[in-house]
Amino acid sequence: MSTSLRIHGDNIIECERMLFLIANSFSATVQRVISSPYLPRFEIRDESGLLFTIELLAGHGRWNINLQEILQSYGAPLREATDAIVTRILPDEQQEEILLACEFSSALPAGNNAWQRNGRALTCAAVGIPYLYFAEIGGVELDENRVIKAPRFPNPIIPFSYLTASKLFRVVCLPIYSASPSSLKTIRLRFDQVFGLEEGQRLVKCILGNTLIDDSYEKLTQKALTIIEILSEQRQRIDTLRQKQWAEFLNLETSGQKAIWLEQNQVKWSKKGADKVVITQTFKRLSRLFQEVGCLSIGAKDIPLCLIPPQQCQKLAEGLMALYGSSISAEFIKWIASLNLPLIVIWITGFKPRGDDSRPDRRLVPLARMLFGNEVNILSVVYGPAKAGMWTMLQNSPQLLIR
DNA sequence: TGCCGAGTCGGATGTACCGG
DNA sequence: CCGGTACATCCGACTCGGCA
Incomplete structure (x- = not known):
């Protein structure tokens, strides 16, 4: 029995990224079915047969489905929409249930840009929607002649805030890192142990397959903690928490503590x-x-x-x-x-x-x-x-x- | 201890897009 | 055309180590 899904995205690129993320998570293939160019439909199959039919709806607010309304009805605190939201079409075909939200970012995490996405993560976390933030690490800053100046990194408090949100709102809200295509070899090596695409896919499979979440969640949390430690350790000045302090702080329960x-x-x-x-x-x-x-x-x-x-x-x-x-x-x-x-x-x-x-x-x-x-x-x-x-x-x- | 240059990192800026 | 929003760099104040 297959499930009907929809992917709502900022644009068609984000929709397709999500589509292939789902297919890869299930080690399945994507096949386009006859459908209109503006509302493409796909089937996802593995050797056992048809798993999902998926419609891609590119551009928030262009369709008669008001995702904002669904989010508001869940009690969302902000008017923010993520890059891609996966919904399941309910049997009566009138309503959709939000299953998962993802953000794909390859922007350099510099300055205020690094926390530019926190609003979206919070919107989802606060209403119990699993949220995955796929980000790259090791991207380089260029000068006016496009010559590499230096690699740039987010302040460790940024990935850390996802972990606290996961804990506080009791929901999956995690950053998943991969190497930026422009990253230097030394940087790739330094972060080698924390890239988490494989675990990310397993997590997506658990969420969309509606099965119990396996150890991928725990693994991704550990990886994020490691990234936070590496990021704070490589800073020139001691201006953030360091090493095990992060894990200690994460384990505190109340704001008073x-x-x-x-x-x-x-x-x-x-x-x-x-x-x-x-x-x-x-x-x-x-x-x-x-x-x-x-x-x-x-x-x-x-x-x-x-x-x-x-x-x-x-x-x-x-x-x-x-x-x-x-x-x-x-x-x-x-x-x-x-x-x-x-x-x-x-x-x-x-x-x-x-x-x-x-x-x-x-x-x-x-x-x-x-x-x-x-x-x-x-x-x-x-x-x-x-x-x-x-x-x-x-x-x-x-x-x-x-x- | 004051100057200087390199590197860092928060945030300022440029640009595109969209709906009204 | 304009206000609002978002993304992707780009900028430059600040810090720190080296050196006299």
Whole structure:
């Protein structure tokens, strides 16, 4: 008895990648059946016969099926769609059930790009959809003449956040690495043990074949931990957790335990001032205030993300009151002062140097949620220049502003 | 201990696409 | 045409080691 599947993708390339990933996972062959060019249909068979019929729907939102609606109905926190989503068509043919979401990335994981996908992972993890992030490692940065400058790597906190999300949301949410085609031999060798395509395929087979998940999940988790260790070990400066610290941190259950552990491990955090973005005098003082109160770095010092232990919140509230006085609501101050869970603070360069080009970084909140789950409070500090209209909007409808 | 060059890494930038 | 979104580099402030 075969199953009818659909692959919803950003575009046809992502759909086909998913199609072949499924076929390879089942050691099966792909055969096109007669179908229209814009809605191609395929059959996947192994020696035992027909396993799946699969339709490819390229381009989110072009079809009469609203995936967003399905996601929302599951309770998804964000409007984000992954590269490829596999659904099973339910017997009545009216509805689809989401089985698996995948992201395929061969972009260089540099800077904010590295956490560009965290929103999607969170969307899926939070509603219990298995999520696999296929990424490459060892990609090189090129100069203007396309000459290799240096290989680039993601901050280890990025793969780590998938592991915490897996654990917190009790769902498969894993990065799967392979070697970037442009990677140097030495790099390939260094990461040789952590490439996980084979385990990834076994995992896909378990998920789509609806069988119990075998050891591939555990293996991929171990591989991710190893990658995190290699990434932190090869850094020039000690600005992230190292070695077994990651596994220790991963094993902590509550955000309270995490805060205590971070305090014990003495990882102070301070705001990096790059002077690239115009800031106010008040912001400088605000930044100093957080310093005095005592922020802890969460695994990686350079990421604009820090933690205030609950016992410091009273002090923070007093400092905020002294700094902003009546322009900040008493209700807010009270909220900060009364927190009995750690407060996660994220620093968003909300606006580009040119105020008309605003692109707030929406991915930092998801990164924080993946690391700490839904129980912690998150405070977003948005700074940088903005158009006058932004102020009016902020006063009238903050909800509208953050859209 | 102050200067300098190389390398690192967060984030700024360029470009494409899409729907209205 | 324009605002919104996303991807793929590219940029340059910062750090650190070497050296006088």
